[in-house]
Amino acid sequence: MKQVAIPVIAKYSSALTLMRIPFSVYLMPVYWFALSVADGYTLWRAAAVFLILHVLVYPASNGYNSYHDRDEGSIGGLRRPPKVTHELFHLVLLFDGLALLISFFLSPLFALMVALYLLVSKAYSDRSIRLKKYPIISTLVVTVFQGAFTFLMVQVGTGLDMQQTLQAPNVWFALVSTLFLCGSYPLTQIYQHQEDSERGDKTLSLLLGIRGTFVFAGIALSLGAALLIGLYLALGQLLNIVIFLLLTAPITYYFLGWVRRSWQNPGEVNFENTMRMNKISSLCISLAFFLILLLRSVYAS
Template sequence: MTGYRSALILMRIPFSVYLMPVFWFALSTLQSFEVWRAVTVFLILHLLVYPASNGYNSYYDRDEGSIGGLERPPKVTRELMHLVLLFDVMAVVLALWLSPLFAALIALYLLISKAYSYEGIRLKKYPILSTLVVTVFQGAFTYFMVQVGVGLTASEVLQQPNVWFALVSTLFLCGSYPLTQIYQHQEDSQRGDRTLSLLLGVRGTYLFSGISLLLGTALLLWLYFTQEQVQNIYIFLLCTAPIVYFFSGWVVKSLKDARAASFGNTMAMNKISSVCISLAFILMIVSAHIL
């Protein structure tokens, strides 16, 4: 049982909260959806799919230093792979209950997430390719997957302007993903993984992330304006102000002292951005469907 307790910790279920914004964003652009389906999709993604991906990543990385959501990860045991496979099966079976297409998308997501870490493929070794795969699949692909899960058809999710909203989610992932690597340069180098953040360096990572987040925000606000959803512009700008404040301060501190590009500050950035962006989209859902 000790092995399974350690394995469950390495699946980092609480860390799934950092991926919540895409779920809320996908719902916020819909005119209507069934709540029970949305709740089911949320549980499948955040309690099964994301933890299974985290666990698989930990199984092959065998990190000794800090990783996302865990400052001191326990040692990897064979029980971790048991849980990963169990969560994989449960996710696909539950997704099949909603729709075959949703189950197929979930299965594809799980396979791609494994290619990221699996030693025979290990996309993590290729900075550009791994960034493209992660940002597309955790961004636009997940955005579409959520909407399919709540009942939309493939043709509906691929309509305009929905595809542009999906692009926004990928741009936001382009901004946040390299920041999660910024404190792991030494360990990634020792393992032979050449991440985008390692390739860009600390300064380059901040610049790349800042530009990506700025482009994503500009496109999102333009879409809200052209869709005559001006109230969403105010909601988004108000809720994301703390992110801008923290990110700006973090960059300034890191440029003065490289030690500020630390695990603690990275996790703080993740928490603030996840909570603030999720809150923005939740408020948009409430204002559109309840008020």
């Protein structure tokens, strides 16, 4: 029994690695952003939504993507991904089921939104549909669903009414999240051109090229920041502008430095620098929105 159990446990442990739960930290900014502009949510529901998304939904999407991609080179969060096995698919189904079940207890509408997110993420990766191989469609799908849709989904899950979330300026804030994703998404593909090309996936970054990817990302991120600052100005939230600009300054510094180095040496476009960019941007933006949320809560009380 022990001789049989050990390989099985090892396979599931290896499969769990491919779910890349720690990688979910890179998607945290949308969560904190959605809460930072919301009113009337409850803390326990907010905590439940965080766990559903970052421990179940995002890892399930990662796992399903790995199951179909079967990457041999570095992927987001993993320098050397383990071999894909059927156990990975079992875990994806388990995580999907748990996410939907727990979501339903929060809100049927939230569960429906989670289900839609999971279905779209699977259409993105599934070999029979493979939205990932269409550069424009895949970019729209990822930036809308990981951006604005998730932004609204977080708010619905924490107890806000859907009609309330679709009012201005909330929808404009949701658009900001999509613009930020539009800038960061192609950067996650920039070091995988060869592997994506061999697999037949025409990603946006592959279409744009390395320099084009940097230019596109810079424009999208700048538009997102400009819209966000404009919204804060319109609402008279000057302190939020200061917090955002100060805490995201390291992102600008690293991004411009990476662009300069990559212009001189294409070898700088690699897994390490891409992950470093993801880490800096995620942590800095998350910290900015978390601080804005914290100050908003203090002033409200």
